[in-house]
Amino acid sequence: MKYDSRPFKLVKNEQIADGIFDWTVENKDLAPLAKCGQFANVKVTGRTLRRPISICDADESSLRLVFQVKGEGTRVMSEMKTGDEVEILAPLGHGFEIEKGRKYCLIGGGIGVPPMLYTAKQCDNPLVITGFRNKDLIILQDDFKAAGAELVLTTDDGSAGVHGFVTDVLKERIGEVDKVLACGPIPMLKAIAAVCKGKVRCQVSLEERMGCGIGACLVCACKTKPKDGEAFMSQVCRHGPVYDAEEVFFDE
Amino acid sequence: MSDLSVKICGVEFSNPLIAASGTFGFGREFAEFYPLSTLGGVSCKGITLAPRDGNPAPRIAETEGGILNAVGLQNPGVDHFIEHDLDWLKAQNTRVIANIAGNTQEDYCAMAEKLSDTAVDFIELNISCPNVKSGGVQFGTSCESVAAITSAVKKYSKKPLMVKLSPNVTDIAEIAKSAEFSGADVISMINTLTGMRIDINSRRPIIRNNTGGLSGPAVFPVAVRMVWQVYNAVNIPIVGMGGISKWQDAVEMLIAGASALQIGTVLFNDPYAPVKINEGVSRFMDENGIKSLSELTGTVKAW
Numbered sequence: 001m002k003y004d005s006r007p008f009k010l011v012k013n014e015q016i017a018d019g020i021f022d023w024t025v026e027n028k029d030l031a032p033l034a035k036c037g038q039f040a041n042v043k044v045t046g047r048t049l050r051r052p053i054s055i056c057d058a059d060e061s062s063l064r065l066v067f068q069v070k071g072e073g074t075r076v077m078s079e080m081k082t083g084d085e086v087e088i089l090a091p092l093g094h095g096f097e098i099e100k101g102r103k104y105c106l107i108g109g110g111i112g113v114p115p116m117l118y119t120a121k122q123c124d125n126p127l128v129i130t131g132f133r134n135k136d137l138i139i140l141q142d143d144f145k146a147a148g149a150e151l152v153l154t155t156d157d158g159s160a161g162v163h164g165f166v167t168d169v170l171k172e173r174i175g176e177v178d179k180v181l182a183c184g185p186i187p188m189l190k191a192i193a194a195v196c197k198g199k200v201r202c203q204v205s206l207e208e209r210m211g212c213g214i215g216a217c218l219v220c221a222c223k224t225k226p227k228d229g230e231a232f233m234s235q236v237c238r239h240g241p242v243y244d245a246e247e248v249f250f251d252e
Numbered sequence: 253m254s255d256l257s258v259k260i261c262g263v264e265f266s267n268p269l270i271a272a273s274g275t276f277g278f279g280r281e282f283a284e285f286y287p288l289s290t291l292g293g294v295s296c297k298g299i300t301l302a303p304r305d306g307n308p309a310p311r312i313a314e315t316e317g318g319i320l321n322a323v324g325l326q327n328p329g330v331d332h333f334i335e336h337d338l339d340w341l342k343a344q345n346t347r348v349i350a351n352i353a354g355n356t357q358e359d360y361c362a363m364a365e366k367l368s369d370t371a372v373d374f375i376e377l378n379i380s381c382p383n384v385k386s387g388g389v390q391f392g393t394s395c396e397s398v399a400a401i402t403s404a405v406k407k408y409s410k411k412p413l414m415v416k417l418s419p420n421v422t423d424i425a426e427i428a429k430s431a432e433f434s435g436a437d438v439i440s441m442i443n444t445l446t447g448m449r450i451d452i453n454s455r456r457p458i459i460r461n462n463t464g465g466l467s468g469p470a471v472f473p474v475a476v477r478m479v480w481q482v483y484n485a486v487n488i489p490i491v492g493m494g495g496i497s498k499w500q501d502a503v504e505m506l507i508a509g510a511s512a513l514q515i516g517t518v519l520f521n522d523p524y525a526p527v528k529i530n531e532g533v534s535r536f537m538d539e540n541g542i543k544s545l546s547e548l549t550g551t552v553k554a555w
Contacts, residue, residue, distance in 0.1 A: 002284055005523055048468045048521055049314050073314075089523065209310040209458075211321070211520045214284070216277035218297070218326050219312040223305075233305045233326055238281070 003214065005043075005089040006030055010082055011062065018136045020111070021078045022056075023065040030090050034058035036119035037095025037181075037205055037242045040065060041213035043087035044073045051077065052210050052237070054183070055091060056114035056140075057121070063090065066114035066139065092213050093241045096181045096203055098122045105129065105177040106149070107166050107192060109184025113140055115205060119181060120147045127177060128152070129169050131184070135160035167191045174199055181205075181242075186250060193245035202245040208236040215239075223249040254537040256530060258292065258512045258545050260489050261412040261437050263373055265292030265347050265512055268502065268533070268545055269526045272493050272516030273298050273351035273376065273416075274323065278337040279344065285523045290530075293347030295440075295514060296333065298378050300352070301359045303329040307383065313449045313458035318468025318495070319517055320447050322383040322461035325353055330363045334370055342371045349414065353378040353388055357401055360391075361408045368410035375411045377402065377436075380418030380443035382465045389443075392418040395430040406435035414438040414491065417482075419445050419471075424478045425485035432486045439482060440491040440514060442475045468517040471495045476508045483509025483550045497525070499532020506548040 008025035016022045034040075034055050040063060041050040051073045057064035069078050080086065096119050098104070104126040108116040113130050117140055120126050128149040132138050134157045144151045152169050153161030162169060170180070170192060182192045183205035196202035211217035215238025222240065224247045225231040231249070234240065256267035270293040276282055279294050288294060306326025313320045327333075330352070341348050350372040354360040360377065367375055379392030379401055391401045402415055415431040417424060419442040428439050444465025449458045457463070475494025482490055492510025496502055497518040505513055518525040533545075542548065 004285065043521065047314065048317065048319055048517060049312075050521065087522070209312050211312050211319070212275070212281070212523075213520075214281040214523075216281040217275055217321075217520065218277070218306065218323050219309075219321055221306060221309045221311060221323075221326065 007085045008088045010084045017139050019069045024062050026062045028061045031063050032060050034091040035095040038091040038093050040088050040090035044076050047073045054115035057118045068111040102178040105180045107182040109188040112184030115183050120149045129166045131166035190250040204245045205241045210237050213237050254534045267292040268512045270514045272514035275516035288344035288346045295349040295351050298325050298351045298353045299327045299330045299333050308460045317470035320464035322459045322464035324383045347373045349374040349376045351376040351378050357404050360405045364405045364408040374414050376414040378416050380416050382446045389418050398430045399434040402431050402434035412437040414440050417441040418443050425481045428482040428486050432488050438489050442494045469495045469497050480508040499529045502529050507552050509550040511549050
């Protein structure tokens with residue numbers, strides 16, 4: 001079994017920052033299959049489409065899903081009660097590749113920060129750079145520290161941590177790392193890819209509006225060019241969401 | 253479980269549910285959930301003569317009770333389908349419907365000719381895709397163009413020909429009659445209704461193609477009405493689709509005039525929908541003493 005849709009039990013639902021919610025959901029069959037950088041497709045009562053949410057953390061019995069309320073579907077999710085049953089299709093997509101013995105730099109921007117937590121747990125003493133617009137949106141700092149990461153916090157407005165972008169920190173530290181893994185808004189990923197180009201390998205996790213979540217309906221298209229292949233419209237849900245930065249046409 | 257089998261043009265389907273083109277790829281992804289023999293058939297992703305990239309993203313937007321999509325017929329081309337997907341799909345013990353779309357009449361004919369020498373069970377003529385610049389729906393919105401393309405493809409097709417109709421027309425019964433007169437063996441209907449959503453902050457359409465095709469529960473009553481109208485106008489079987497999401501919808505569509513059904517958008521909400529719908533239909537048959545689904549087709553007692 002690669003993935004399946006099963007009922008999960010919502011055992012925790014807590015608001016951890018402005019509009020950002022932290023779920024723990026239990027299903028002993030599917031949770032152990034999750035790898036870092038994969039996602040879950042959450043069924044929402046009353047909506048036609050499921051909501052794809054990155055996997056923030058996982059253990060033998062549960063998944064942690066941290067999401068931002070962006071519209072009606074995520075609002076309904078935010079109002080669910082512990083003890084509720086929720087149907088989830090997981091784990092989906094290709095996650096980050098982690099090789100032992102390498103020094104990793106993990107970068108998350110805004111709601112792109114959560115998947116980097118489970119990723120940090122797979123790396124040895126990673127450097128983690130988290131960026132947020134302002135101090136009200138900061139999440140998961142204690143979790144990264146508990147995972148043994150060296151943590152750098154940046155805010156765009158300087159209201160907490162380093163005043164500036166994640167790339168300002170990356171430029172200073174890039175000589176220390178073997179590989180960069182990143183998730184966040186496209187302009188941030190594009191800037192990170194530019195800094196890494198020719199220096200270190202970089203993998204990025206992309207976001208796109210999705211339908212089926214498994215690669216059948218072809219709606220979440222992204223033009224990519226595999227290293228030894230032709231450029232094609234790949235499916236973010238199936239070929240991604242994690243790609244080598246050099247494969248991605250960021251402007252198309 | 254009751255006998256859910258249906259027969260269309262002499263071809264038996266183990267149950268009335270066929271995965272609708274464009275929602276199911278070539279089946280491999282859904283085979284992770286259940287054997288594809290759970291479905292009576294699979295209508296494959298719309299294929300074209302040459303591979304196509306499709307439209308830029310975003311290609312989907314949610315609406316009340318449905319979705320808009322504008323994939324734009326991304327597919328690997330008919331030869332790739334025949335070489336890489338067809339044998340696998342046929343081995344899944346389900347009926348295979350090859351959905352074809354073209355830029356020109358010659359494209360459609362060339363594909364029909366190639367597919368006639370393969371193991372596909374039906375060819376579904378997609379003259380109703382609203383999301384491509386040329387071809388697609390332009391062939392499906394007037395009686396003359398439907399007649400021309402249907403009769404042309406019929407000459408090249410050794411397979412039963414299913415013509416998939418667009419709902420974006422004034423009188424769908426007239427279009428269906430044209431298809432029947434020109435050699436269609438089956439009508440499948442409805443394709444999506446052209447729609448649009450706009451982000452009020454950016455004032456940009458949510459879909460990059462600006463417009464897209466509406467599907468899902470929101471279109472179900474439109475589909476039921478059109479299937480009923482066409483049932484009253486033609487003598488060939490109808491494969492009904494458009495927003496079927498639960499077993500009650502399936503029964504309703506059969507009563508409206510369908511002999512078999514396609515389901516699509518509901519699969520995004522619940523990949524197990526075919527299993528649940530078939531169970532419900534089976535229970536309904538038991539409770540009402542129905543031996544064959546053909547007893548339901550077209551039995552609406554219209555006022």
